[in-house]
Amino acid sequence: MKRTMMKLSLATGLAGVLMLGACGTEEVDHASETVQSMEPVEAELNVPATADKEETVTLSVRVTQDGEAVDDADEIKFEVWKNGAKEDSEMMKASLTEDGVYEVETTFADEAVYTVQVHVTARSMHTMPTTNVTVGHPETAAEAEETSDHHHHAGAEIVLEPKQATVNEPQPFNVNVEIDHEMLTGADVQLEVFKDGAEKHEWVKLEEADGVYTGEHTFTEAGPYNVQVHVTKGHDIHEHIMETIEVK
Structure with missing residues (x-):
């Protein structure tokens, strides 16, 4: 009787080891299936072209990779400065609001042309697209257009x-x-x-x-x-x- 119980105990223990081994193999195999895409991360800015002085506006960027939304970005920051005063720029951290879309709210203190640059760090990649916002009525429309052309080249x-x-x-x-x-x-x-x-x-x-x-x-x-x-x-x-x- 004792010999039968010992055999049963050994068989049960062996089965447990085999099951643990199989589970470990499954985990390793599953992990090896996760391969990070090497396609470039793209950032599409959605920022109003004009705004009023002291108006609350939303700065938004949609981050994608290979056409899919990126919800796990390491860091998304918007940098805003009045043109000609980069040294006084303001950096603001954005938050995820929906699939791949990160937003932050801000106001503009002066009537001027501002540069908005988003700093996107995601999946070991970095991109920094820029755009401009004309706030109020700067001195001349020609000045605003000239500044905009300076920041938007054909590529x-x-x-x-x-x-x-x-x-x-x-x-x-x-x-x-x-x-x-x-x-x-x-x-x-x-x-x-x-x-x-x-x-x-x-x-x-x-x-x-x-x-x-x-x-x-x-x-x-x-x-x-x-x-x-x-x-x-x-x-x-x-x-x-x-x-x-x-x-x-």
Whole structure:
């Protein structure tokens, strides 16, 4: 009888170990299925073009990635300043109100043209689009329009070369940037290098020489890499493109 009970106890214990092992495997497998998307995070500003002095207005941004709402942003802040007085800017933290939409309320103290810039940090990415708000009746409509044109350009033409590299060998890169068909100088240009599914992103700061931005990076593995080119200059320009580099 004792021998039968001992056998039963051993069988039960073994079954429990096998069940725990199976559960652990399920958890690991489930975790491995979660792969963070490497598509760029997009930020769409929704800010009124005009406002009255001391009027309460809502500043809003919709954050998406690959067409899906981003509800888990690390930080969303709106920075507001009267044009020509960036040193007196005000930074305000926004809150999530619905799917991918973050908002904050503010007022404008003077009749002037203000710049509104949102700082979006989400899923290891950062973007900083800007827009303008004309408050009241500034000195001239022409002045407001000129300021608006200064902050809204048609976009940048960014060219990264080359598109291939050799594993474990330093690879030089050149970046040319043009805005409105004019070469952009004095910008901060960086490369964000990563493979699909990788949590770690490497950054390469490029140096400017005669209007061309250059730098090098060594790839430690063969295969396709994503290289996102970030171009910023002051608070007016923030552009980026994504390229695929084939490493052999």
